[in-house]
Amino acid sequence: MFRLALRAAPRFVATQRVAVTTPLAARAYSAAALSTADVTSRVLDVLKSFEKVDAGKLTATASFTTDLGLDSLDAVEVVMAIEEEFAIEIPDAEADAINSVDQAIEYVVKVSTVTGVRRRRKLVL
Template identity: 50%
Template sequence: MFRLAALSSLRSAFRPSFVQGMTVRRFGDAAGLLAKDEVTERVLSVVKKFEKVDPAKVSATAHFANDLGLDSLDGVEVVMALEDEFALEISDEDAEKIVSVADAIKFIAANPQAK
């Protein structure tokens, strides 16, 4: 038992740490969820940076296909960009349900793994 604990602490002690840009995180509720306004701001930022999107058309209620003119492959790319932004994995089943900015905000704000 102690050997396992010692190995675990050694692994974490010698694991290289990578320095990235500073991230400011506001903590949401006690469940560890991100605040909805923070999620909204970050989702809007990701979608606005997508090369095929006119940033002026992006809103919290914009539909990927109807309002932003994205096809299904573009929608997948946006979901992948959101996975990168929030450091989480979105299953294929859940990704198919994310067809608008509002869907993305709702899913991410309710996901405890989102960072």
């Protein structure tokens, strides 16, 4: 009697449920690369802050020694100020090769596309 009822009753089959997990997408964020115009403006601002630099002679293609009249120690100070402005570290071998404004701009643009140099924050008063 119970056998007949068991046969007639629908059977519940234990199915194994496989959990489908979707891997989370890994996202990496970095600062956007600086534009050449932004880098040029900031490098020129750094150079204008030096007393020995005549702002009238300052151009984006000016040489530190020939056009701006800086000696080697002044050029090192300029490179250090650029490092500080853009929060980067320029290796000594590459710093020695930076002898003009355009070389400094090229280097910072190149580094900003690779490492994501920070943008200057604007203060809102």
